[in-house]
Amino acid sequence: MIEPFVITTEPLDPAPLVAAVQTPEDGAVVTFSGVVRNHFDGRPTAFLVYEAYTEMAVPVLRQIADEARARWPIGRVCVHHRVGRLEIGETAVLVVVAAPHRDAAFAAAAYIMDRIKEIAPIWKQEHWADGAAEWRE
Amino acid sequence: MITVTVRFFAGHRDIVGRATAQYTLAEGTTLGxxxxxxxxxxxxxxxxxxxxxxxxxxxxxxxxxxxADGDEVAFIPPVSGGRR
Structure with a gap:
């Protein structure tokens, strides 16, 4: 049984989420993976640290999915967000949306990711290659 | 008087130097x-x-x-940056 909205220190794998959201009514499953990149504005990044107010973040992720469901005809949604230290190339967030048709699935996945950046109490600390670190806020 | 717990995250925790603190306040004190x-x-x-x-x-x-007495308060700094 896959929980739909999760904050975890464990590595993320999209395959079980894709399987969890898909029903026979769905002709589309969109997966967005947010991945740790090795630079920001040309400055080299060594690694990232993510932190969450987990007790609040989980219900906020559920609220965001409900907002998307009110706007587009979509089916099941899974959002899993990783916290702790993440290396370059690791997946920080997975947004997986099923829908009968692809337009709604694409639009809802983009909306959910934008809203996570706006209101989900999850923070990212950039650790630069030169040793400095700062919260991205 | 009421007592509330404040949780600090990210840049706020770095400034305050701890993750939680208790505050005793007058009745009717607002978040602001x-x-x-x-x-x-x-x-x-x-x-x-x-x-x-x-x-x-x-x-x-x-x-x-x-x-209210016993509330858990959080002041949430702007969340993780990023571009579309």
């Missing part, structure tokens, strides 16, 4: 008033005024939200 008190105590928090989200008991609140 508690924030002003924190800014007075930790002036480096002032830069966050006006670009914060407020939470009480894991629900979003407003500066005008009145606090």
């Amino acid at each position: 008033q508690l924030w002003e008190q924190l800014v007075a105590e930790y002036p480096r928090l002032a830069g966050y005024t006006g670009r914060l989200l407020f939470a009480v008991n894991q629900q979003f609140g407003q500066p005008t939200t009145a606090l």
Whole structure:
């Protein structure tokens, strides 16, 4: 049984989420993976640290999915967000949306990711290659 | 008087130097008033005024939200940056 909205220190794998959201009514499953990149504005990044107010973040992720469901005809949604230290190339967030048709699935996945950046109490600390670190806020 | 627990995250925790603190406040104190008190105590928090989200008991609140005894308060600094 896959929980739909999760904050975890464990590595993320999209395959079980894709399987969890898909029903026979769905002709589309969109997966967005947010991945740790090795630079920001040309400055080299060594690694990232993510932190969450987990007790609040989980219900906020559920609220965001409900907002998307009110706007587009979509089916099941899974959002899993990783916290702790993440290396370059690791997946920080997975947004997986099923829908009968692809337009709604694409639009809802983009909306959910934008809203996570706006209101989900999850923070990212950039650790630069030169040793400095700062919260991205 | 009421007692509330404040949780600090990310840049706020770095400024305050701890993750939680208890505050004893007058009845009827609002979230906005508690924030002003924190800014007075930790002036480096002032830069966050006006670009914060407020939470009480894991629900979003407003500066005008009145606090109650036992509440868990969080002042949520702007969340993780990024571009589309």
